Amino acid sequence: MATIKDVAKLAGVSIATVSNVLNGGRYVSPELRSAVLQAVRTLGYVPNGVAQSLRSRKTQTLGLIVPDITNPFFSGLVQALERSARDRGYQMLLCNSEENAELEFDLALALASRQVDGLIVIPTQDSPEYLRKLKADGLPVVLLDRIGGEDDLDRVGVDNFQAARVGTEFLIRQGHREILLLVSTLELSNIRDRAEGYRQALAAAGIPQDPQWVIECGKDAPSLEAVLEAIQHHRPTAIFASTNRLSLLAIQAIRRLKLGFPEEISLLGFDDFEWSTLLEPYLSAVVQPIEALGFQAAQILLDRLKGDTSPPKRVLLPCDLAVRQSVQRR
Amino acid sequence: MATIKDVAKLAGVSIATVSNVLNGGRYVSPELRSAVLQAVRTLGYVPNGVAQSLRSRKTQTLGLIVPDITNPFFSGLVQALERSARDRGYQMLLCNSEENAELEFDLALALASRQVDGLIVIPTQDSPEYLRKLKADGLPVVLLDRIGGEDDLDRVGVDNFQAARVGTEFLIRQGHREILLLVSTLELSNIRDRAEGYRQALAAAGIPQDPQWVIECGKDAPSLEAVLEAIQHHRPTAIFASTNRLSLLAIQAIRRLKLGFPEEISLLGFDDFEWSTLLEPYLSAVVQPIEALGFQAAQILLDRLKGDTSPPKRVLLPCDLAVRQSVQRR
């Protein structure tokens, strides 16, 4: 690979001049400029980004840690993030934490050591301590989606409480009073918020509650068994699946039990995605603004890189309710 | 951020010694060693990966260009790739080409300029010329999934011809003779291979063919209209959707036309994915070994990085046929 020296020699100028025509640093006479450009072309010179980074102390790279790229919600976020980053001249180092807190920690350190300019994390647990430290060490961090804890970190997510409340109210308005809530794990505060929204909606409607109606199904490999059992035991008229994965599980359970769907049992999901059109009747769901989430997170981080030192931001986006066919009036 | 100099000063040794205890370069006496380790700990020293890269001419980073992370087939590939890379101490710069050849080219150059150690590309078009050049310049490249053209590049994909042939034969064995083939675009050789497998299966069964039965639906935003029209015009008893996206489209068309499914019309898909379980009857499909594809691609690339200079490899993995409910015997 040709270096800046090779170009300088071939063009008969100093390396400073090469650098200046390439980066528009200072004025260079037309003659030298074209000589340089010519040399660049004949050598196929491409600047060494690593050297640039070492020198400038900027890598133009963002680190991104995601629990599972395979989940359409996360892959949608990744897409939005990558696009925003690219538009602003940044590249993205993508890591998969596989819902493993320890791995997540190691990955974050590895990214920091690689000198990423900033970090976007969808954490495995609420507001991990180590991220505060990284931030204190000067690495801008923004938390995405899972934004629990009264953090001093920037974070963008959705108003889970409100979203779940609106969803539950919709179910209630459709005449449902026996509503099963499926959650992944109550260890995540955004899931707890959803549970709380559900509870408050019930309370406001004067519907008696029972913690037993909130079913914890597991974060990584949610169990069908739990859902089957809960349905058989409680005989709900509606299920509110608070996660896209859980909608899938609910469907499987409903089919397994050969319940009439949606006549006998209604289903309200969380998140909208291309493949949910495979389901018939078409899934009604609380939908998160995936693009906007990714975009906002990138925006905030990039602003920080530009020197924004305002106090930590907290962006809570609203969800929509997509009313389709899987919820039937009672 | 502390540098190696700070550590050396605090430990009262030279930077060479610090480097040596950290990288196990040469023997260091126990006393100095522990002094260094101590200093590292109190300073919270983390080596600067950029400097290491500049010096060692290795970034421990792989570039990955994918047409659409949002497609479960690709995101599955990304997951497998990332895992393999991570297991061997590599990180991944992920780029989304959005099915845009020009963007893909720019991204590849940007990655090369960032000195990635190797490149894995799922190209937008068959065997792009520029990749040969990058390889000639010393950048190991492996093509994944879309591996058309008689390349001198390493490539791993699936035996599309065979897979489509087996799928079509299955349909024929179930008594179907009027089989519509849905393809994204015949510009991709792997799709052409699928079409060819379909044709050969028909030919072998003595079923007359008509190029009109192969419907091109478009690569990025396949059109429902084309499918609707084709079904109405040809009245097939079965549809073979040669792409996961196309299965979705086929379903939508079948529903729109209110055809009995699978009694009136059968559907065979391509690719298996978690969310396809939403479909009832459950989709029968030709399934690609996603994990193995990703793993093999990473393997080959990493071997090249280790110095493997054998001639370009071509790995063709076989597909499976998942027989479920969406294809009905005639």
Next chain:
DNA sequence: GTGAAAGCGCTAACAG
């Protein structure tokens, strides 16, 4: 067994 110093490729401050 350890330290000093060169140099990876680049940018920017300093000279002219």
Next chain:
DNA sequence: CTGTTAGCGCTTTCAC
């Protein structure tokens, strides 16, 4: 207007 040079943080010779 352009060239020379220091130095980013590290690894690795070369010297002792």
